[in-house]
Amino acid sequence: QKEVEQNSGPLSVPEGAIASLNCTYSDRGSQSFFWYRQYSGKSPELIMFIYSNGDKEDGRFTAQLNKASQYVSLLIRDSQPSDSATYLCAVTMYSSASKIIFGSGTRLSIRP
Amino acid sequence: NAGVTQTPKFQVLKTGQSMTLQCAQDMNHNSMYWYRQDPGMGLRLIYYSASEGTTDKGEVPNGYNVSRLNKREFSLRLESAAPSQTSVYFCASSSRGRASGGRPDNEQFFGPGTRLTVL
Numbered sequence: 659q660k661e662v663e664q665n666s667g668p669l670s671v672p673e674g675a676i677a678s679l680n681c682t683y684s685d686r687g688s689q690s691f692f693w694y695r696q697y698s699g700k701s702p703e704l705i706m707f708i709y710s711n712g713d714k715e716d717g718r719f720t721a722q723l724n725k726a727s728q729y730v731s732l733l734i735r736d737s738q739p740s741d742s743a744t745y746l747c748a749v750t751m752y753s754s755a756s757k758i759i760f761g762s763g764t765r766l767s768i769r770p
Numbered sequence: 771n772a773g774v775t776q777t778p779k780f781q782v783l784k785t786g787q788s789m790t791l792q793c794a795q796d797m798n799h800n801s802m803y804w805y806r807q808d809p810g811m812g813l814r815l816i817y818y819s820a821s822e823g824t825t826d827k828g829e830v831p832n833g834y835n836v837s838r839l840n841k842r843e844f845s846l847r848l849e850s851a852a853p854s855q856t857s858v859y860f861c862a863s864s865s866r867g868r869a870s871g872g873r874p875d876n877e878q879f880f881g882p883g884t885r886l887t888v889l
Binding site for chain 1: 881883
């Protein structure tokens with residue numbers, strides 16, 4: 659079992675709709691959770707992070723964390739064509755807070 | 771600030787050859803990382819260095835060695851390249867201990883990547 663799992667997609671969402679991306683992790687001691695966005699041929703960049711159970715909102719992005727279910731999600735409201743990218747979930751390991759493991763990524767496509 | 775730089779950008783090797791990928795950061799970060807990215811596999815952690823003077827194995831360390839030369843530089847060495855090591859390699863760094871501007875202290879900043887092909 660991979661330590662961080664995501665559906666690879668592609669996930670196709672119409673422009674203006676809500677895109678929902680999901681991630682599960684296996685290490686119950688994980689403390690920090692991240693969503694990175696990666697455009698094709700580019701490097702990943704951080705868009706959201708969350709440490710506590712519940713929701714965290716930043717503009718059109720909402721990160722949701724449920725530690726009991728070991729589940730993290732990212733919602734993108736009012737999806738734009740510029741949101742088309744691969745979204746990578748990343749989690750710190752309990753054994754070392756510096757050890758950060760990524761999921762395989764979900765490719766999101768926003769159709770006009 | 772250049773951020774995280776990697777050299778070379780592209781490299782083609784023959785099976786059995788060796789090479790070193792270089793990474794440097796000018797952000798005074800404590801932690802540095804090497805990942806590889808294959809199609810559909812996301813980023814897989816090869817090695818990381820939580821602080822100067824320490825290195826630890828990640829998910830896929832076999833066939834690689836690393837050196838944390840100083841606080842700025844973290845190199846990745848392939849002693850005997852194999853076709854299975856064909857990939858895009860990303861170096862990253864994070865401050866670890868100095869959060870600022872509402873950003874987490876373990877936010878990773880990535881270099882532009884090295885595209886390696888082993889024939």
